[in-house]
Structures are given as C-alpha cells and as structure tokens.
Amino acid sequence: xxxxxxxxxxxxxxxxxxxxTDNVSFAIARGARHALxxxxxxxKTTLINLVTGVVPPTEGQVLLEGRDVTALPAxxxxxxxxxxxxxxxxxxxxLTPAESLGLAISERNNSGADFWRIAGTRPGIVAExxxxxxxxxxxxxxxxxTRKLPYGKQRLLEIALALATRPRVLLLDEPAAGVPxxxxxxxxxxxxxxxxxxxxxxIEHDMDLVFSFATRISVLVAGRLFTEGEPDEIARxxxxxxxxxxxxxxx
Amino acid sequence: MKPDDKLARRLEAHLRRREKWRWPEIAFWLxxxxxxxxxxSRDALINEILIAGLFALSLDLILGxxxxxxxxxxxxxxxxxxxxxxxxxxxxxxxxxxxxVGAALAAALxxxxxxxxxxxxxxxxLMVTLGIALMLGELANRNAWLTGGAxxxxxxxxxxxxxxxxxxxxxxxxxxxxxxxxxxxxxVARRLAQSPFGLALAAIRENRLRAGALxxxxxxxIVAVYTVxxxxxxxxxxxxxxxxxxxxxxxxxxHRSANVMLMVIIGGAGWLYGGLIGAAAFIVLRDVxxxxxxxxxxxxxxxxxxxLVLVGRERIGEAFARLSPWAAARSxxxxxx
Numbered sequence: 001x002x003x004x005x006x007x008x009x010x011x012x013x014x015x016x017x018x019x020x021t022d023n024v025s026f027a028i029a030r031g032a033r034h035a036l037x038x039x040x041x042x043x044k045t046t047l048i049n050l051v052t053g054v055v056p057p058t059e060g061q062v063l064l065e066g067r068d069v070t071a072l073p074a075x076x077x078x079x080x081x082x083x084x085x086x087x088x089x090x091x092x093x094x095l096t097p098a099e100s101l102g103l104a105i106s107e108r109n110n111s112g113a114d115f116w117r118i119a120g121t122r123p124g125i126v127a128e129x130x131x132x133x134x135x136x137x138x139x140x141x142x143x144x145x146t147r148k149l150p151y152g153k154q155r156l157l158e159i160a161l162a163l164a165t166r167p168r169v170l171l172l173d174e175p176a177a178g179v180p181x182x183x184x185x186x187x188x189x190x191x192x193x194x195x196x197x198x199x200x201x202x203i204e205h206d207m208d209l210v211f212s213f214a215t216r217i218s219v220l221v222a223g224r225l226f227t228e229g230e231p232d233e234i235a236r237x238x239x240x241x242x243x244x245x246x247x248x249x250x251x
Numbered sequence: 252m253k254p255d256d257k258l259a260r261r262l263e264a265h266l267r268r269r270e271k272w273r274w275p276e277i278a279f280w281l282x283x284x285x286x287x288x289x290x291x292s293r294d295a296l297i298n299e300i301l302i303a304g305l306f307a308l309s310l311d312l313i314l315g316x317x318x319x320x321x322x323x324x325x326x327x328x329x330x331x332x333x334x335x336x337x338x339x340x341x342x343x344x345x346x347x348x349x350x351x352v353g354a355a356l357a358a359a360l361x362x363x364x365x366x367x368x369x370x371x372x373x374x375x376x377l378m379v380t381l382g383i384a385l386m387l388g389e390l391a392n393r394n395a396w397l398t399g400g401a402x403x404x405x406x407x408x409x410x411x412x413x414x415x416x417x418x419x420x421x422x423x424x425x426x427x428x429x430x431x432x433x434x435x436x437x438x439v440a441r442r443l444a445q446s447p448f449g450l451a452l453a454a455i456r457e458n459r460l461r462a463g464a465l466x467x468x469x470x471x472x473i474v475a476v477y478t479v480x481x482x483x484x485x486x487x488x489x490x491x492x493x494x495x496x497x498x499x500x501x502x503x504x505x506h507r508s509a510n511v512m513l514m515v516i517i518g519g520a521g522w523l524y525g526g527l528i529g530a531a532a533f534i535v536l537r538d539v540x541x542x543x544x545x546x547x548x549x550x551x552x553x554x555x556x557x558x559l560v561l562v563g564r565e566r567i568g569e570a571f572a573r574l575s576p577w578a579a580a581r582s583x584x585x586x587x588x
Binding site for chain 1: 261465466
C-alpha cells in the first residue's frame with residue numbers, strides 16, 4: 001500500500017509553558033475529503049502552521065507522500081505538493097487575479113526566476129490561468145486589482161491561488177468564513193468541484209459545510225486529537241457534543 | 252472564433268499591457284536629450300540629475316518593486332565611485348571599464364550583505380543598511396593609502412571610447428554618457444519589472460507570507476534584486492566619480508542615502524520613473540530655492556515631503572487629473588463604452 005498523502009507523527013508545539021499541540025498524529029489518504037473541527041482555541045491554526053512549515057514543531061514529524069518534510073521551509077513544501085488557503089485572505093491587493101495566478105503557475109513550473117521574459121508570453125501559462133479563472137468564475141474580474149474585488153470573489157481567488165500550485169494535499173482554512181449568504185453557494189460549488197485526486201483537509205466551524213463535504217472528521221480539543229471517525233459517528237458522539245455544548249455554555 | 256480564444260487574447264493583452272513603450276515615455280526621454288543639447292550651460296546640472304536619477308532607480312528596485320527599505324544605499328554608491336576613482340588614479344582610466352568594475356564590486360557587496368536583510372522588521376533593515384554604509388565610510392577614511400582619506404582622490408579620466416573627453420572639458424559628453432547609461436539600465440529594469448521575476452517581487456512586497464505559500468523562495472528573490480540594486484547604485488557612483496573626476500568621503504554620507512530615499516518618495520515608488528522625476532524635482536528645487544534663499548531650501552523640500560506623505564500622492568494626483576482637459580474626455584469615452 002502506498003504512503004498516505006499527508007501524515008503527522010507525534011507533533012508537538014510548546015510556546016513557553018503552553019503546549020499548543022500535544023502529540024498529534026494523523027494520516028490523510030490520497031484524494032481524501034477530511035475535516036478538522038474543534039472549539040475555539042483548540043489549536044487548529046497552530047496545527048496547520050506546523051504541517052505547512054510556518055512554525056517548526058518542538059517534536060514530531062510531517063510526512064508528505066511518505067517523504068519527511070519536517071526540516072523543509074514552507075515554500076519548499078509547496079513545491080512538493082502541500083498547499084494551503086488562509087482563514088483571513090492573504091492576497092496581493094495591487095495585483096490582478098490574472099497576475100496572481102500567473103505568478104503561482106510560473107513559480108510551480110520553475111520559470112518564476114525568469115527575469116528577461118515578459119510575463120504573459122508563454123501560451124501554456126496563459127492557458128492555465130484561463131482555465132483557473134473559468135473554474136472559479138473569475139473571468140470578468142481577471143484584470144481588476146484584487147483589493148477592488150467583492151469579498152466572495154477574493155475568497156474564490158484565495159482557493160484558486162492554492163490550486164494553481166497543483167497541490168497533492170490542500171489545506172483549506174475556513175474557506176467560507178465571512179462570506180455573505182448570497183455568495184456562499186459559489187464557494188460551496190468551488191469546493192465540490194476541486195480535483196478528486198487532491199487530498200483535502202478542511203478546517204471549518206460551519207458544521208453544515210463540514211458534514212456535507214467531509215467523508216472523515218477529526219476533532220481537536222485543547223491541542224490533542226480527541227477523536228476521529230466517519231461523519232455519522234462524529235455526529236452521534238456524545239462527548240463531541242459535550243465539548244461543543246461546553247464551549248457554548250462558557251461563551 | 253471560440254469565446255475561449257477571446258478570453259486568452261484579453262488575458263495576454265492584460266498581462267503584457269506595460270510592454271510597449273508609450274508616447275509619454277518616449278517624450279520623457281527625448282525631452283532629456285533635448286535639454287542636454289539646448290541648454291549646454293546647464294549640462295553639469297543635468298548630469299547631476301541623471302546620476303541622481305540612476306541612484307534613485309537603484310533604490311526603487313528594492314523599495315518600489317520588492318518593498319525592502321534601505322537607509323544605506325550610499326554604501327554601494329561610494330564603492331562604485333571609489334572603484335572607478337582608484338582605478339583611474341592607477342592609470343586604468345577608461346570610463347566604461349571603471350563603470351563596469353564599480354558596478355560589479357558594488358553588486359558583490361550587495362550579494363554578500365543581502366542575507367542580513369532577510370530577517371526582522373523594516374526597522375531592522377533600516378538600521379542594518381545604515382550600519383553597513385557607516386562602516387564602509389569609516390573604512391574609506393582609515394585606509395587613506397587607497398582612498399586618499401579626508402583629502403579624497405583627484406585623477407584624470409580617459410576619453411570615452413577613446414574619443415570624447417568627459418568632465419570639465421566635456422560637460423555635454425559627460426551628460427550624454429550618463430544619459431546613455433541611465434537609459435540602458437532603465438530599459439533593463441523596466442523589462443525586469445514585467446518579468447515573472449518582477450511579479451514575484453511584487454508578490455513579496457504585497458504579501459510575503461502568501462508569496463512563500465505559493466512556493467516562491469522569497470529570500471533568494473530578495474538577495475537577487477538587492478544585488479541588482481547594488482550594481483545600479485555602484486554604476487551611479489562610478490558615473491559621478493568619472494564625470495566630476497573627484498572622489499571624497501562624503502560619497503558614503505548618510506545624507507546621500509536619505510536624499511535618495513526622499514527622491515523616490517517624492518517621485519513615487521514602484522513605477523521606476525518615480526526615482527527619475529523625484530531626482531529632477533529634488534535637484535531643480537534645490538537649485539532654484541537655494542539661489543533665492545541659500546539656507547532655506549531644505550525647508551521647502553521638507554514641506555513637500557510632509558504634504559506628499561500625509562495627503563497621499565494618489566489624492567493629489569486625482570485632484571490634478573480632475574482639473575485636466577483629458578480627464579473630461581476620458582470620462583466621456585468611458586461613458587460611451
């Protein structure tokens with residue numbers, strides 16, 4: 001059997017006395033639709049930062065398709081096929097969607113350091129930008145600076161950019177966060193249309209979205225992996241309910 | 252025709268929209284050339300502006316394209332100038348040779364010091380670059396055997412391509428020499444800014460976190476553009492030494508680094524012409540105001556700077572644009588389309 005698309009082994013992160021991530025291990029199969037849920041402060045963001053290489057773990061390993069990438073910086077992991085989106089848009093405000101996508105694609109096929117070629121002169125890259133724009137319904141906005149796009153379109157670009165790196169594993173950090181109701185359908189449609197061979201780890205608060213999207217769910221509580229299972233197991237699990245209800249009672 | 256082809260063509264046209272030289276740009280360069288020939292009494296001043304423009308362009312490459320701040324650009328300026336001056340004082344006084352060596356040495360220094368800029372905040376970068384320029388200035392001061400120390404270096408330059416004297420006997424030749432070097436290096440920078448490399452720099456400037464998350468090796472790109480920027484600053488320094496035939500310790504002075512930053516801010520960072528326009532505005536203002544009130548000119552430069560930064564260039568630009576007759580025509584056309 002081949003190695004899982006993404007695997008974490010005994011990940012731990014300590015900030016001073018605080019243990020933000022405590023001995024977390026999980027494996028995500030190739031092409032999986034996996035969700036990570038947990039109450040606020042459970043350490044979801046820290047876990048993503050550990051997996052993507054934004055912060056180094058205190059202990060443990062991250063494996064991408066069987067290869068240990070723990071020592072590699074974030075940009076090198078992206079090149080090996082591990083890409084992510086951000087909970088708060090991380091876009092290039094003054095660049096257009098076409099430029100942003102073009103630069104992600106150039107970077108992926110190693111022409112990102114070309115300094116003597118005008119961008120947009122490679123038909124292959126132009127065709128790929130075109131394809132991504134069409135897939136995310138951004139054709140009409142392709143030449144408008146990103147900062148002027150409506151929020152929902154920016155959210156779509158956020159996902160399109162991650163996909164432009166042709167990931168094997170894609171981490172989606174609350175892709176629908178803050179999207180107004182009338183633009184939500186576009187996000188859901190875009191998520192449903194993501195390539196089937198890409199393993200996806202969805203971090204989300206919106207339970208409707210989680211249960212409609214994921215075929216497997218992990219629950220993180222206080223930095224530890226609380227439980228993992230099929231959606232209906234998780235939905236029935238009284239302890240998971242207690243964790244969420246407990247949070248509501250506090251909040 | 253398939254609709255897809257139409258989108259592809261629109262896409263390509265959008266990505267390549269800045270490739271063609273437009274008439275305002277061509278007019279800009281022709282106007283400089285015309286000024287060199289029509290007001291020969293001012294050729295020394297024009298030469299100074301062109302060199303300051305190249306120096307400002309060097310800063311715009313890092314500040315405007317990649318968002319890397321520096322208060323030590325004079326380090327590279329000084330290295331380029333002293334390299335040309337020392338070579339000339341040893342008898343190797345071919346101007347183009349001095350220019351190339353000056354730029355290359357400055358580039359080497361840029362390449363070696365660039366890794367220091369990869370960590371920390373803008374404040375860190377300001378202090379690191381400032382510190383490097385201070386160190387180099389002091390090294391030049393202490394090594395008088397090589398640099399002439401506080402007395403500076405005097406030397407005589409050879410003729411340009413063996414034909415044209417530059418300097419006091421050839422002010423126009425000097426200005427033309429600076430013009431050609433500036434134009435070539437500008438054209439290179441213009442192309443670089445539109446390449447995938449230039450786009451990656453823009454991404455680093457706009458959002459370094461996301462640039463890394465797209466697989467861009469941000470550190471390597473910054474080192475590369477910093478090296479190019481250093482070469483440009485070195486070339487500017489070499490031009491100044493060669494066309495004034497003097498090199499002194501003030502080449503490394505803090506005020507040079509600060510002034511070049513002012514020029515870029517006045518002209519607007521990131522569109523490459525900003526440095527040139529800022530340099531021209533700065534030097535012409537200094538010339539005009541200091542003729543009227545010798546001690547007072549920096550007051551007006553200061554006032555201009557405060558206004559630009561607080562009010563914002565875009566808003567000032569928009570106010571002017573509304574007043575211009577073209578604006579009315581443009582809005583009419585937009586309405587029709």
